[in-house]
Every structure is written in structure tokens, then in C-alpha cells.
Amino acid sequence: MNAVATPLLELKGISKSYGHIEALTQADFDIRPNEVVGLLGDNGAGKSTLVKIMSGVEFPTSGKIFRDGKPATIRSRKDSERLGIETIYQDSALVGSASIMRNFFAGRELTKGPGLLDMQAMNAIVMDQLLNTVKIAGIDSPDILVETLSGGQRQAVAIARAVYFKTAMLLLDEPTSALSVRETDKLLAHLGELKADGVSAVFITHNLYHAYESCDRFVILSRGRVIRSLTREETTVRELNDIIVKN
Amino acid sequence: MTKTASDLSGLALQPRSRRWRDLLREPVASICMLFIVFQLVCIVGALLFPEAFRYLSPQNVSLLQRAIPVIGVVALGVGLLMITGEYDLSVGSVYTLAGYSMAMLYTAGVSPVVALVLTLLIGIVIGIVNGIITVKTGIPSFIATMGSMLLVRGLVRWLSEMGSVSFRPGEAFASLFTGSVFGVEAAFIWFIVLALAAAVFLHRSKIGNHMYLVGGNERTARAVGIATDRVKIVAFALSGMAAAIAGVLSITRVGTATPAQGLGMELRAIAVCVIGGLFLSGGRGTVLGIVVGACILYMVEDVLLLLRAPGFYLDVFVGAILVIAVIANTALARRSAK
Ligand SMILES: Nc1ncnc2c1ncn2[C@@H]1O[C@H](COP(=O)(O)OP(=O)(O)O)[C@@H](O)[C@H]1O
Numbered sequence: 001m002n003a004v005a006t007p008l009l010e011l012k013g014i015s016k017s018y019g020h021i022e023a024l025t026q027a028d029f030d031i032r033p034n035e036v037v038g039l040l041g042d043n044g045a046g047k048s049t050l051v052k053i054m055s056g057v058e059f060p061t062s063g064k065i066f067r068d069g070k071p072a073t074i075r076s077r078k079d080s081e082r083l084g085i086e087t088i089y090q091d092s093a094l095v096g097s098a099s100i101m102r103n104f105f106a107g108r109e110l111t112k113g114p115g116l117l118d119m120q121a122m123n124a125i126v127m128d129q130l131l132n133t134v135k136i137a138g139i140d141s142p143d144i145l146v147e148t149l150s151g152g153q154r155q156a157v158a159i160a161r162a163v164y165f166k167t168a169m170l171l172l173d174e175p176t177s178a179l180s181v182r183e184t185d186k187l188l189a190h191l192g193e194l195k196a197d198g199v200s201a202v203f204i205t206h207n208l209y210h211a212y213e214s215c216d217r218f219v220i221l222s223r224g225r226v227i228r229s230l231t232r233e234e235t236t237v238r239e240l241n242d243i244i245v246k247n
Numbered sequence: 248m249t250k251t252a253s254d255l256s257g258l259a260l261q262p263r264s265r266r267w268r269d270l271l272r273e274p275v276a277s278i279c280m281l282f283i284v285f286q287l288v289c290i291v292g293a294l295l296f297p298e299a300f301r302y303l304s305p306q307n308v309s310l311l312q313r314a315i316p317v318i319g320v321v322a323l324g325v326g327l328l329m330i331t332g333e334y335d336l337s338v339g340s341v342y343t344l345a346g347y348s349m350a351m352l353y354t355a356g357v358s359p360v361v362a363l364v365l366t367l368l369i370g371i372v373i374g375i376v377n378g379i380i381t382v383k384t385g386i387p388s389f390i391a392t393m394g395s396m397l398l399v400r401g402l403v404r405w406l407s408e409m410g411s412v413s414f415r416p417g418e419a420f421a422s423l424f425t426g427s428v429f430g431v432e433a434a435f436i437w438f439i440v441l442a443l444a445a446a447v448f449l450h451r452s453k454i455g456n457h458m459y460l461v462g463g464n465e466r467t468a469r470a471v472g473i474a475t476d477r478v479k480i481v482a483f484a485l486s487g488m489a490a491a492i493a494g495v496l497s498i499t500r501v502g503t504a505t506p507a508q509g510l511g512m513e514l515r516a517i518a519v520c521v522i523g524g525l526f527l528s529g530g531r532g533t534v535l536g537i538v539v540g541a542c543i544l545y546m547v548e549d550v551l552l553l554l555r556a557p558g559f560y561l562d563v564f565v566g567a568i569l570v571i572a573v574i575a576n577t578a579l580a581r582r583s584a585k
């Protein structure tokens with residue numbers, strides 16, 4: 001792999017304002033093949049806004065987006081899905097009152113005959129993914145309601161879903177904030193496995209040690225602007241911390 | 248591919264014991280159990296005292312079969328909408344309007360079948376308008392549909408002052424809704440058919456799945472790419488249509504439309520749903536629950552009437568059942584969410 005490989009996704013000069021609040025100002029950002037990017041910055045820096053723009057939940061006020069170098073528009077969740085982008089929010093990625101299977105296939109249900117849900121096929125796929133992709137123990141049925149799962153199990157379900165639907169880029173917005181220490185370890189391990197499977201990721205966290213452990217590159221935002229982009233080899237946890245605190 | 252019973256129950260791939268335990272945890276299980284116990288007590292009572300307690304008399308059985316479908320069909324629509332997290336208070340008015348629409352169109356010379364189609368369309372259009380107002384303005388559906396409830400009720404009053412409104416269609420059409428097959432009333436058969444259709448729609452179709460997800464967490468549903476507004480508008484339309492169907496069932500039997508018929512029906516329909524294990528907050532519930540809820544509500548009233556209890560007991564009992572059902576369902580949900 002060389003440094004000039006075309007990014008999977010490239011955002012150029014992205015600005016986003018909410019009324020008079022400018023959440024992002026002329027932000028440039030890219031995700032390259034086979035890398036985990038740490039998106040860092042203090043609260044309110046604009047990290048979530050950037051993720052929402054990439055996942056189609058918000059539309060930028062100005063700026064351009066390229067997928068594999070070709071101009072692209074992301075206006076909805078369907079658009080981002082088509083570009084191979086999947087988002088995992090800290091807990092809003094799943095509906096608690098619905099079963100694992102119904103969440104797994106939410107919006108992408110398999111049907112047969114006259115448009116009826118193919119329950120058998122979907123149940124089988126979910127169990128296979130949970131047991132073989134994310135290897136979580138303790139889930140023995142696709143009908144368990146998501147609200148009965150632990151935070152880590154929920155993330156695992158969301159990750160299994162991303163893997164199954166052949167996501168190219170996984171966006172994780174503070175995925176560990178609701179997790180126990182052990183669950184966090186497991187999630188970081190999943191990130192490593194995903195990368196081995198060729199899935200790139202954007203990882204937002206406030207824990208710089210977690211970021212340093214799992215990311216190849218760091219992009220630092222401050223008050224809506226991208227202020228630095230550093231590879232892991234170029235920097236240390238201490239330096240990252242200083243950059244974030246001093247801006 | 249064949250569908251097995253376990254597949255239909257949605258609990259495939261589980262060991263047997265587990266399946267039963269999970270099934271008993273469903274809010275609908277407790278209400279089904281209550282229904283069965285209640286039914287057994289009534290049947291035993293009726294067999295022991297056939298003269299004093301005429302529960303099994305042909306008149307009573309037929310009365311129940313004709314009364315349950317009306318509120319039951321309305322509740323199917325209201326329940327489906329409740330699962331998406333919205334309410335429809337206009338169903339009582341739409342129900343009454345449907346009777347007027349059938350009678351007036353028929354009197355004007357329109358064939359009963361065409362009148363039926365137009366009447367259902369009226370229900371659907373009112374539902375769509377309710378839906379559009381709710382999702383586009385962000386006004387709570389409770390308020391938006393209260394507005395249309397009053398508006399349609401006013402329209403019905405105005406219509407009722409224009410003269411006689413009776414509906415006496417030919418034998419063929421009437422028997423479609425008032426006949427009976429092997430002692431089962433046509434209205435009840437319609438109710439079961441509609442309930443089965445609703446069950447397939449809600450539990451086994453794509454949009455049905457989206458209704459649960461939207462009601463469970465609208466923000467997440469939107470984030471995974473579900474057209475939440477469209478899903479809700481469809482649910483509102485079905486609620487309006489169900490109310491209109493109930494109105495048709497009723498006018499075909501009664502023959503005359505009066506403006507007071509549907510009063511209070513919206514709250515009774517919500518009560519049926521809640522008794523049947525649906526959550527006011529949306530995202531949960533089953534069609535089976537709605538059906539059993541409708542049966543229980545009417546059976547309780549019926550039994551009280553048979554026992555010649557004073558009228559106010561009806562409300563007291565229905566109120567008590569409602570509150571107990573909510574407490575039981577909430578407790579069950581909390582236990583299983585642990
Ligand atoms: N929907 C919104 N409406 C108004 N302001 C918003 C909205 N979303 C985010 N903001 C503002 O945009 C800025 C960036 O927010 P956000 O992207 O959530 O930051 P971060 O995720 O880095 O903490 C903040 O000042 C925040 O208050």
C-alpha cells in the first residue's frame with residue numbers, strides 16, 4: 001500500500017451550520033483503504049456532525065464528497081449504505097423493544113413469495129453471524145429483545161450487522177462510552193479483526209489510550225476545524241493530549 | 248418451503264423449555280390466560296345455572312359475536328397505529344360518518360358495493376390527513392386527531408339534520424355482513440379474517456416490521472434508513488379504514504345511522520389495545536392481544552349485564568381491568584428487560 005492510494009472516502013471543504021452555530025468549517029477528511037482513523041477532539045468539536053454527514057443523517061451546508069475519487073452525494077441513510085458506510089452510535093443503533101433479528105435486518109429485510117418476511121433465513125443468518133463473526137457467547141436466540149442485552153452485546157450485534165452487509169467503512173461514534181472495561185477490550189479486538197477483513201473504520205473516543213492502541217492515523221478537530229492529521233508513527237499519546245487540550 | 252408452527256410463532260431455533268418460558272413472558276400470554284380462565288368460569292357457571300346465568304344461550308352467544316367485531320375491528324386499526332407510537336382519537340367519528348356515508352350514498356342510488364368502496368376511501372383519506380398533519384407539523388397525534396374527531400363529528404351532526412338515513416340493502420349484500428355460517432356470525436368471521444390479515448401484515452411484512460421499529464425508537468429507525476413518516480401515514484390510513492369498516496359492519500346490521508353511535512369509541516379501542524398488551528409508548532404488542540382484549544372487554548360487560556349488575560358497575564369493572572392490565576404488562580416488560 002502506498003501513501004497516495006485513492007481514499008475510499010474523501011470529504012473536501014465541508015462546512016455545516018445549524019442556524020448561527022457553525023459546527024464544521026472547511027473541514028477536510030478522508031478514509032483510506034484498510035485503516036482505522038481516530039477522530040479526536042473535545043466535546044462540541046464537530047466529530048459527531050462529521051460522522052452524521054458521512055452517514056447521511058445530516059447534509060453539509062457546503063463541501064464535496066468523493067467515493068473512490070468519484071464525486072458522490074450522501075443525502076440519506078440509503079445513500080451512505082450504497083457507498084458502503086455503516087454507523088454505530090453509542091446506543092441509538094438498535095431499537096430496544098425489537099428482537100435481535102428484527103434489528104439486524106432493519107430496513108434490509110429478506111422477503112420471499114408475496115413480500116413476506118423470510119423469518120427462517122434471517123434467523124439462521126443472524127445466529128451464524130453472531131456465533132462466527134463476532135463470537136459472542138450468551139445469545140442463543142435471534143428473538144431476544146435488544147433491551148435485554150448488555151452494552152457490549154449490543155455493539156457486537158451492530159458490528160455483526162456491518163460485517164454481514166459488507167460494509168467498507170464503519171463509523172463508530174463513542175462506541176465505548178456505555179461499555180464495561182471487558183466489553184471495551186472486546187470491541188477494540190473486533191476493530192482489529194475487521195481491519196484484517198478489509199473494513200476501514202473511523203473511531204471516535206475520548207480515551208486516547210484506546211485510540212492510540214487501535215488507530216493508524218489521527219485527525220484532530222477543534223471548534224469545527226481540522227487542526228492536525230498524524231499517523232501513529234509520528235506521534236504519542238502525550239502529544240495527542242497536548243494538541244487537544246491546547247486548542 | 249413449508250411453514251412450521253414454531254416458525255409462525257417467531258420462536259424457532261430455541262430449545263423447547265426456553266420457548267415456553269419466553270412465551271409466558273410475553274404480555275399477551277397473561278391476557279390469554281386470563282381470558283381462558285374467565286371463559287372456563289363463565290362456561291361452568293352457565294352449565295350449572297342455565298336459567299340464572301344465560302351465558303351460553305343462543306341469543307347471548309350470537310350477541311357477543313356481533314358486538315365484539317365492531318370494537319374489535321376499530322381496535323385493530325388503533326392498535327396498529329399505537330404500535331408505531333401514535334394515537335387516533337377520530338375513529339369514533341369516522342365510524343359514525345361511515346354509517347352516514349353508506350346510508351346516504353345508498354339512498355342516492357349508488358350500489359351498496361360502490362358505497363362500500365367510497366366509504367372505505369373516506370376513512371382512508373381522513374386517516375392520511377391525520378397522518379400528514381401529525382408527521383409534517385410535529386403536533387402530537389393525540390391533539391391532531393382530537394381536532395379531526397371534532398371536525399368529523401360536526402360534519403355528522405350536519406348530515407344528521409338533512410333527513411332520514413336508513414340503509415336497507417338487498418339480501419345479497421346484507422347477508423355478507425349479517426348472515427351466519429354454521430352458527431358463526433358473518434361479522435365475527437370478518438373480524439377474524441381482518442385480524443389474520445393484520446397479523447400477517449404486522450408480524451410478517453416489511454412495513455409491519457418497520458412499524459415496530461418506528462414505534463420502538465423513531466430516531467434509530469430513521470438512522471437505519473426507514474421512511475418513518477411514510478410508515479406512520481400508512482398506519483394512520485389503516486386506522487381510518489378500520490374505523491370505516493366497523494361503521495359498515497354496524498350500519499348493515501342496525502339499518503339506521505344516528506349521530507351518537509361512535510361516542511367514546513376511541514377510548515374504548517385504546518382500552519382494548521392496552522388490555523391486550525400494547526404499550527402506549529409504541530413498539531410492542533401483538534394482533535392476538537388486540538383480539539383477546541376486545542373479547543375480554545365485551546365479555547366482562549356481557550357477564551355483568553347477564554348478572555343484572557347496575558349500569559355503573561360496567562365502567563368500574565372496565566376501568567379496573569384496564570389499570571390492572573397496564574400494571575401487569577409494565578411489570579412483565581420490566582422483568583424481561585432486566
Ligand atoms: N442538531 C443540532 N442543532 C444545533 N446545534 C448542533 C446540533 N448538533 C450539533 N450542534 C452543535 O454543533 C457543534 C458540534 O457538535 P458535535 O458534532 O456533536 O460535537 P462532538 O461530537 O465533537 O462533541 C456543537 O456546538 C453543538 O452544540
Ligand SMILES: [Mg+2]
Nearest residue numbers: 047048049173
Ligand atoms: Mg459527539
